[in-house]
Structure formats: structure tokens, C-alpha cells
Amino acid sequence: MFNSEIETMSESKMKELQLERLKWSIRHAYDNVPHYRKTFDDAGFNPDQFKTLDDMRRVPFLTKQDMRDAYPYGLFAVPLSKVVRVHASSGTTGNATVVGYTKNDVEVFSEVVARSLACYGVTENDIVQNAYGYGLFTGGLGAHYGAEKIGAITVPISGGNTPRQIMIMKDFGSTVLCSTPSYALNIADYIESNMPDFDMSSLKLKIAVMGAEPWTEEMRQQIEKRLNVDAFDIYGLSEVIGPGVSAECTEKSGLHVFEDHFYVEIIDPDTGEILPEGSEGEIVYTSLTKEAFPTIRYRSKDITRLYHDSCRCGRTLVKMDKVTGRTDDMLIIRGVNVFPSQIESVLMQEEGTEPHYQIIVDRKGTMDEIEVMVEVNEKVFSDEIKVLDSLAKSLAHRVKSTLGITAKIKLVEPKSIPRSEGKAVRVIDNRKK
Ligand SMILES: [Zn+2]
Structure with missing residues (x-):
């Protein structure tokens, strides 16, 4: 484990930590972002009234549309001089969503990605071929900083140019591939169709870190069989931080949420009511430590379930089901x-x-x-x-x-x-x- 103190913390101690951080985060948003001040005031909610986790239900939601309306910096909570990086979503259906990070936010982002990689068994002895796109998309730089933080050799190849990906994979002895699941299959396709004499055992690949699009168990089996790897899910949203909000462990059943940085709730997407643990619904995120771009009760539109189990990996962090659908895609x-x-x-x-x-x-x-x-x-x-x-x-x-x-x-x-x-x-x- 990358941070065993946090990753094996008891549920009650975690709740105490979350409550303390929530009070800070909600106050920080209210004091520094006009949008939060307005929606909280309109709802008759004052951050001073936030005393227990139960009070979450009184805090107004944040939507994707709110983020678009704030383009580009309207939801930032620190002066721009304190921001060291921005990322943005593709903006296919409206204004792009721009998110910002302070130095400390970049540190947290790197830490949660490093924890995710450790979940899959990645160590400083690995060579990580990072085929996520580098750019405004959070995947490339997110995976890059996390892999460096763990001490692995990080190969910043970015996406595309499949023949070169395969050559680098072989020549550099890459042991880990980070990409979208559909791109991992493209690589397998390319080898099977164009390189009939290629010896798969000449590759040292053993772990595939797959994220940025929903994928099924059937697709996992295909990737594992055709690339001869263990494939794991890394989940995240740029609005919340990027990849590394949650990660599968070697059990491959559910993703552990890094809940010391992200508070999660499941709501009924129609009524907005909080549902009991174990129910399926829309997952809502509140950042607990982010400085530049706090997200308070962000409605993700991702459908999943939250639950605690005694995972054999030893982590006590709450788990979420693999997200295979967003209400937007339905x-x-x-x-x-x-x-x-x-x-x-x-x-x-x-x-x-x-x-x-x-x-x-x-x-x-x-x-x-x-x-x-x-x-x-x-x-x-x-x-x-x-x-x-x-x-x-x-x-x-x-x-x-x-x-x-x-x-x-x-x-x-x-x-x-x-x-x-x-x-x-x-x-x-x-x-x-
Ligand atoms: Zn586990």
C-alpha cells in the first residue's frame, strides 16, 4: 500500500477525518467562490450550521451546467497566482469545463494516482508506458505524476502511433500500460493483424491500467487474454481531480474510494434524496482538501453503489462498483x-x-x-x-x-x-x- 495509515483506517476514524475536512472545504468554497455563496444563501444554508455528516443533505448540489456557466475561472477559490496548472474537459456539448490546481492540489493528485498504481501492484521496479493523451485531458499528466511518485520509470509516449507503441513496449521492456480500454484493444488488433510473427512473450507487459471510458467485464477478459496482462480499472473525473478518485485492488471486485480526499454519497437521481449504503444510484462527490477548485456535492451522473466489505487486500476504504453507465449515456x-x-x-x-x-x-x-x-x-x-x-x-x-x-x-x-x-x-x- 502506498499510504497504509489512511488506506486501513477504521470507518469511524475516517468519518471523523471527513467531518473535520468537510467543515473546512465547505467554508472555503463559501468564503471564496461567489457561486457557492449564492446557492448556499438561496438555500438558507450557512456553513456555520454544518455540524455532523447528516447535515450534508442541506448543502446544495453543483452541476456540470454550473461549471460550464463559470467558464473559465468562475469557480476557482484561490487567486490565479496560486494556481500552477489547469486542465479542461473536451466540451463536446457546450463550454469546456476548466479545473485548476495549486501546488498542493497537484501533490494530492499525484498521491491518489500513486495509491491507485500500488493497488494494482505497480512498484518502483516497473516501467510504465503512459499512452493516455498528454494535454488538457487529466489522464496523461495525472498518470505521469503518479507513476513518478511511486518511483517507476515513466515513459511519456502519449496516445496514438500504434506501431511505435509496440516497438517502445518491446525495446524499453514496459511492464505497465496506461491507456483507455479501447486503445489497449487497438494495440492487440494491430499486433494480431499486421505482425503475424510477433512473439507476445517478447513483451514484459504484466499490468494494464484502464480508465477514462466505461468498460465491461467482458472487455476486461479480452484485454487480459490478448495482451497477456492483468487489467485494472482506474476511475476519476476531471471535475473532481482526474484519475485516482478510486481504484480496483488485485481482488478485481469493486474500487476503493480515496475517501480522505473525496466524500461520496449515493442519491436518487430523480429526487436528490440520499440513499442508504448499498443502494444503486447517482454518485455525488465533495472534495475535502482541494484548494483551487473545490467541488461541493458535484452530481457526476455516474450510476453505481457504495459499500463496505472486508476486502482481502486489507484496505478498509469504502468501495464502489465499477461504473458501467452514466445517466447521460443512458x-x-x-x-x-x-x-x-x-x-x-x-x-x-x-x-x-x-x-x-x-x-x-x-x-x-x-x-x-x-x-x-x-x-x-x-x-x-x-x-x-x-x-x-x-x-x-x-x-x-x-x-x-x-x-x-x-x-x-x-x-x-x-x-x-x-x-x-x-x-x-x-x-x-x-x-x-
Ligand atoms: Zn481491496
Whole structure:
């Protein structure tokens, strides 16, 4: 463990620490950010009234829209002279969200990523190939500082240029790959299609640190088999800090939340009510130590569950389920709620399909129609048409029986769905146009 005192702290002691830090963080936001002062005042909430964790329910939420409206520095709580770094989200659906860090915030960010890497078994003896994009996106620099903090050799290769990734991996003896899960599969694809004589055992890769997009257990199995690694989830949001909000341990069942820096709650996304431990709902984050960009009750739109168990790794930190859906990504097809990850799970149950797919939603008249394009491997694609037909029918049947929606399945040839070097584009919703 990177910080065993914190990571094995008793639940009651952790709650004391959180309460003390919450009082500071809420006061810090109220005193220094006009937005918080206004929303707290409007809700009749004064930080002096914050006495116990139960008082959290009285604190107003912060939304993504609030962040967009504050573009670029409106939610910063320190003078810009104290800010040493900014990151920003892609801003595909509006203003980008800009987040800032003081020197101390960068230190905390590095620490939580280092703790995450230690969760997977990464040590100073490792060589970490960091294929996350370097830039405004938090993934690249986040993973970089964490890997350096742990003392590993950090290879700042960034995303893209797959042949060079493979060459570096081999020549430098990389033992850890950090990337999005879809990019890890691109690397596997490239080796399988273009380097038939490549000897996988010439690679020293053993750990894949996967994050920045939701991915399923089926995808984990593919990555582990094809790259001969253990693949682990690293979770985070730039709005909260970046990667390193929580991390899987070697048990691969749930992610430990670094709750000495991030206070987490589960709410009902419709009513905003706090739900009891163990319930599924939207996860809400409050930063406990961040100076430049405090986030107080940020509604993440990620759907998960929180629980305590006696994890065999020895950590006592609260766990969250792997996030496989955001309320933003949820599709409503003729009144049925479905996440792209659920469709992915079904597709991967049939032999011959590849984890590259795209979901196209259209509206014909008043009816929603959904078409799922999924790649099949070379062998299946070269089969007779009736074999392909029966595979498509079988997939459509599985989608219908498991998810309750009627989807048209279109099997496409290998490599025909556009690849990304960052987050994969899974859904094209033409109803929004
Ligand atoms: Zn554990």
C-alpha cells in the first residue's frame, strides 16, 4: 500500500477525518467562490450550521451546467497566482469545463494516482508506458505524476502511433500500460493483424491500467487474454481531480474510494434524496482538501453503489462498483432504459464478435429504431452468408430477451468501425439532431 495509515483506517476514524475536512472545504468554497455563496444563501444554508455528516443533505448540489456557466475561472477559490496548472474537459456539448490546481492540489493528485498504481501492484521496479493523451485531458499528466511518485520509470509516449507503441513496449521492456480500454484493444488488433510473427512473450507487459471510458467485464477478459496482462480499472473525473478518485485492488471486485480526499454519497437521481449504503444510484462527490477548485456535492451522473466489505487486500476504504453507465449515456428506446455497456455485454457473449461496435439510434415517425453495428472476426466474416445471418439473428434474440428492446444487428467486417486513440464513440443518436 502506498499510504497504509489512511488506506486501513477504521470507518469511524475516517468519518471523523471527513467531518473535520468537510467543515473546512465547505467554508472555503463559501468564503471564496461567489457561486457557492449564492446557492448556499438561496438555500438558507450557512456553513456555520454544518455540524455532523447528516447535515450534508442541506448543502446544495453543483452541476456540470454550473461549471460550464463559470467558464473559465468562475469557480476557482484561490487567486490565479496560486494556481500552477489547469486542465479542461473536451466540451463536446457546450463550454469546456476548466479545473485548476495549486501546488498542493497537484501533490494530492499525484498521491491518489500513486495509491491507485500500488493497488494494482505497480512498484518502483516497473516501467510504465503512459499512452493516455498528454494535454488538457487529466489522464496523461495525472498518470505521469503518479507513476513518478511511486518511483517507476515513466515513459511519456502519449496516445496514438500504434506501431511505435509496440516497438517502445518491446525495446524499453514496459511492464505497465496506461491507456483507455479501447486503445489497449487497438494495440492487440494491430499486433494480431499486421505482425503475424510477433512473439507476445517478447513483451514484459504484466499490468494494464484502464480508465477514462466505461468498460465491461467482458472487455476486461479480452484485454487480459490478448495482451497477456492483468487489467485494472482506474476511475476519476476531471471535475473532481482526474484519475485516482478510486481504484480496483488485485481482488478485481469493486474500487476503493480515496475517501480522505473525496466524500461520496449515493442519491436518487430523480429526487436528490440520499440513499442508504448499498443502494444503486447517482454518485455525488465533495472534495475535502482541494484548494483551487473545490467541488461541493458535484452530481457526476455516474450510476453505481457504495459499500463496505472486508476486502482481502486489507484496505478498509469504502468501495464502489465499477461504473458501467452514466445517466447521460443512458438510452431510452421506446421507453426502455438501456446503457451501451449492457448491449456490449450481450454482444460479447457470442463467439466471433469483436469488442468494436457502434449503436445508431433513429426515430422513424414516432418510433425509436436502433441498429447495432458489430465487427466480427476474419474467420466468421469469410463464412457463408447463412452463418452470418444466423449469428445476427442470435444476437438480436439475446438483445431482445436480455434487455427487452428490438435491435437490428448488422455484422460488419473487421476494422470497419472507426478506431479512436482516446475515448471510443459508441453511440450515434440521430434523434438529437
Ligand atoms: Zn481491496
